[in-house]
Amino acid sequence: MARRFRSRSSCRPASSQRRRWSARGAEVSMPATDRRAGGAVIVRGDWLVQSPRCVIPEGEVRFQDGRVTDAGREVARAFPGDPVLSFPGCVILPGLINAHTHLELTLLRGTGRGLPFARWLEKVAREVLGRDREFFEQSARMGVREQIRGGVTTLADHSAAGVSHTAIRDAGVSGVVYREVFCLDPEADHTPALDFLASELERMTQESGADVRIGLSCHAPYNACSPALDAVVSRFKGVPRSIHVAESPEESAFIRSGEGALAGQRRERGIAVQAHRMSPVEYLDNRSYWHPGSQAVHLTQASQGDLAVLAARGVCAAFCPVSNAVLGVGIPPVRAARDAGLLCGLGTDSAISSERQDLFEEMRMAVMGSRLRSAPVTEQEVFAMATSEGAASLGWRDRGMLEPGSRADAVALRLTGTVPGEGQPEDIISAIVWQGSACQVEAVWSAGRMIWNANGEDPQGWNG
Ligand SMILES: [Zn+2]
Structure with a gap:
């Protein structure tokens, strides 16, 4: 059966309200279903970066069978049976x-x-x-x-x-x-x-x-x-x-x-x-x-x-x-x-x-x-x-973005400073560039599978 890809929200300007990123350590729910091969999962952050010009506040992205199927606002409402991983204080961006x-x-x-x-x-x-x-x-x-x-x-x-x-x-x-x-x-x-x-x-x-x-x-x-x-x-x-x-x-x-x-x-x-x-x-x-x-x-x-x-x-x-x-x-x-x-x-x-x-x-x-x-x-x-x-x-046109149909490679990144300006997409991208660092990465997905998280879990058995 053909897979349907939908976008629940066209990219629109973010809220004009200034936003303070919450402190590290907020509770993150990660049900085991996330690790099933091909199992659907919805990831939610304070912001979702689909591309440099498309940033959605309170955005959600849904992964299934290694691909992004939906991205936008209130994706979870349309898929009530899917597990939702929520990352308050984080921006979700492409791998x-x-x-x-x-x-x-x-x-x-x-x-x-x-x-x-x-x-x-x-x-x-x-x-x-x-x-x-x-x-x-x-x-x-x-x-x-x-x-x-x-x-x-x-x-x-x-x-x-x-x-x-x-x-x-x-x-x-x-x-x-x-x-x-x-x-x-x-x-x-x-x-x-x-x-x-x-x-x-x-x-x-x-x-x-x-x-x-x-x-x-x-x-x-x-x-x-x-x-x-x-x-x-x-x-x-x-x-x-x-x-x-x-x-x-x-x-x-x-x-x-x-x-x-x-x-x-x-x-x-x-x-x-x-x-x-x-x-x-x-x-x-x-x-x-x-x-x-x-x-x-x-x-x-x-x-x-x-x-x-x-x-x-x-x-x-x-x-x-x-x-x-x-x-x-x-x-x-x-x-x-x-x-x-x-x-x-x-x-x-x-x-x-x-x-x-x-x-x-x-x-x-x-x-x-x-x-x-x-x-x-x-x-x-x-x-x-x-x-x-x-x-x-490198010859890949299906990754480096979180658009429906693209490969489900993603990162949850915690930012600790304020977002400057008016909360427009360029302000969120600037915050990522000027404030981001490798040690602020909270979780990483490759082809829809979580392969690392900072919560102490060990999806790949790296800790022996
Ligand atoms: Zn070299």
Whole structure:
């Protein structure tokens, strides 16, 4: 039988009354029926954020069979038999989309703290080489739990060990995992590395299940020599691609002139470095790396011309402003990228560079960084980047929103301050961006199933 989706309330302006969020600890009723696979449940909060422009006071959203079936006011009245989970003092918002992270590095948090970019990279690489598969599996499992506790229900992960996809699968959330490959030396035979990559892509795809897609990443232009890029492009057509690019001045110098700290490290290892006389974005474009839906991560050094190239190729951006600030590499050009027409997402990067892994902090930092560049973006824009636009940038048009028919990924977030202004949708979104934090997340649903709550319950058995 066809499922009917209804919206009980068109989106209308919120009350003009100022609202004080109630203190943490309000009673929340969570009947066990919430955990039934496919069982209907209605979630109620002081506000329901369906999208950045649609915020409903005293809103309710109904989940069934992994999808949102109804959203608006008084949904519960129409379904008197359904369990209702009430979160007074909370806003119910779409599950967050983390457009770039490295789950396998979670347990290496603190590595190279305070080092300049090139030395930091060297230190991280040394630490990674000293660890085994079990370490990365444990790290990825811890990482995905941290992400979920912070309200993330979809992740785009760079995997160097080939284990994060099962951590995402087993945690019951969705994602895309880009298997990394490193081909530094233009004079080496890259066939064994690319044969291994092919077998990894096949294995990971078989292991991933329906909610995790597998792609590839050549890591960064300084770790992807021209012959290897050409081989990857010709051999892995149609495979989703991501790459760190235009992240730091050192990377730009490496590609453009073959100079700088990264080039020095490479020469010390006896590896040839070539001056390409172009930007990293142009270098990858010359090698035909970009195709529609490819993901360009960081872009702090990208020029207007670079952004125009990416827009023309249909490339999406993932910005990680906290990581960029911690490493001191630059401020991402969020305004310019959006104006150029790129779909944009926000990512935490790894726990090594942005230790808290807090997407609310990324939203704030994106707004602040844009103001520092005198090219401001709004709170609604960064909220969209962390929800619906971030999802679209990864190829998912059915999540990052709480509209009838969308995937039932949601977060209950407690806010402790007053909502400024007149209680309009933009005021609620501003409050989320400026006041929200990962540790204020009260509950998280993925495909309609509660997978974490702050009430001490343990839906996934994480506490043993
Ligand atoms: Zn990264």
